[in-house]
Amino acid sequence: MGTDAIIEVRDLTAGYGGEPVLRDLTLDVARGRVTTIVGGSGCGKSTLLKCVVGLLRPWSGTVRVAGLDLFAMDEDERDRALSRVGLLFQQGAMLNSVSVADNVALPLREHTSLPPAVVREVVRLKLELVGLAHAGDLLPSELSGGMRKRAALARAMALDPDLLLCDEPSAGLDPQTAADLDRLILRLKDTFRMTVVVVTHEIASIETIADDVVMLAPGGRLVFQGTLAEARAGAIPEVADFFARRTPDAPASTRPLLDFLAAGGRDHPTEART
Numbered sequence: 660m661g662t663d664a665i666i667e668v669r670d671l672t673a674g675y676g677g678e679p680v681l682r683d684l685t686l687d688v689a690r691g692r693v694t695t696i697v698g699g700s701g702c703g704k705s706t707l708l709k710c711v712v713g714l715l716r717p718w719s720g721t722v723r724v725a726g727l728d729l730f731a732m733d734e735d736e737r738d739r740a741l742s743r744v745g746l747l748f749q750q751g752a753m754l755n756s757v758s759v760a761d762n763v764a765l766p767l768r769e770h771t772s773l774p775p776a777v778v779r780e781v782v783r784l785k786l787e788l789v790g791l792a793h794a795g796d797l798l799p800s801e802l803s804g805g806m807r808k809r810a811a812l813a814r815a816m817a818l819d820p821d822l823l824l825c826d827e828p829s830a831g832l833d834p835q836t837a838a839d840l841d842r843l844i845l846r847l848k849d850t851f852r853m854t855v856v857v858v859t860h861e862i863a864s865i866e867t868i869a870d871d872v873v874m875l876a877p878g879g880r881l882v883f884q885g886t887l888a889e890a891r892a893g894a895i896p897e898v899a900d901f902f903a904r905r906t907p908d909a910p911a912s913t914r915p916l917l918d919f920l921a922a923g924g925r926d927h928p929t930e931a932r933t
């Protein structure tokens with residue numbers, strides 16, 4: 660790994676008190692690619708993102724973003740560094756008391772001294788980008804779930820980030836809307852040459868957007884990091900199981916089909932590993 664990593668996590672241990680949530684985690688996120696972070700509920704995926712955006716200080720170890728150790732700088736420096744990072748929170752986290760347009764304008768007003776007319780224009784462009792040009796005057800509560808996710812994405816994109824972090828962007832969306840959101844994320848990545856990190860449980864989504872995969876296990880342990888192809892190759896049982904959606908007690912008769920699917924449907928079922 661090394662030089663083209665935009666996120667470098669080294670020996671990271673972090674938590675909220677009591678037992679650590681992340682344990683001795685070391686991983687890289689490569690610049691210009693889409694990395695999906697997978698792993699069971701509660702294994703620390705959102706916690707990892709919090710460390711990456713400086714919201715949670717590591718107990719030990721380091722997190723570098725674009726070569727900068729966010730916790731070794733003062734607050735102003737950190738704010739500046741983080742203005743290059745867009746975050747789409749798991750809960751959307753839009754301010755409900757102000758319009759969608761004002762939500763998108765928020766980071767611009769906070770981090771730039773652009774005149775109001777320019778802010779308005781940037782907001783218009785960002786909303787157009789996510790297909791919400793008509794929705795700027797609405798309140799977040801007046802949007803559908805998919806629209807709210809896209810509005811949050813527009814806000815995360817407000818400052819043209821080099822790095823976009825999305826925590827379960829398609830959770831709670833119907834498959835079509837989720838697929839649309841995936842395509843949008845890919846388009847944003849290609850158009851703006853962004854690095855994108857997406858926490859997701861959706862295998863269809865991973866297959867569509869992922870270049871790389873990071874898998875965490877309960878206890879905040881790293882199970883796997885590598886390319887999507889390597890993940891699908893199934894050398895590590897936990898990763899293979901995830902891609903096969905195989906439960907430990909799956910009947911033997913379903914195994915060949917599951918292995919076939921785990922292999923990305925490329926190998927003949929009868930030749931697949933059991």
Ligand SMILES: Nc1ncnc2c1ncn2[C@@H]1O[C@H](COP(=O)(O)OP(=O)(O)OP(=O)(O)O)[C@@H](O)[C@H]1O
Pocket residue numbers: 675680698699700701702703704705706707749
């Ligand atoms: N603010 C907090 N205070 C205390 N404990 C927390 C806090 N946020 C998360 N935790 C705990 O940390 C652990 C990991 O939570 P985290 O949200 O990182 O998991 P996750 O992998 O994102 O799960 P999910 O897939 O359900 O979103 C959980 O045990 C959770 O209870």
Ligand SMILES: [Mg+2]
Pocket residue numbers: 704705706749826
């Ligand atoms: Mg989470």
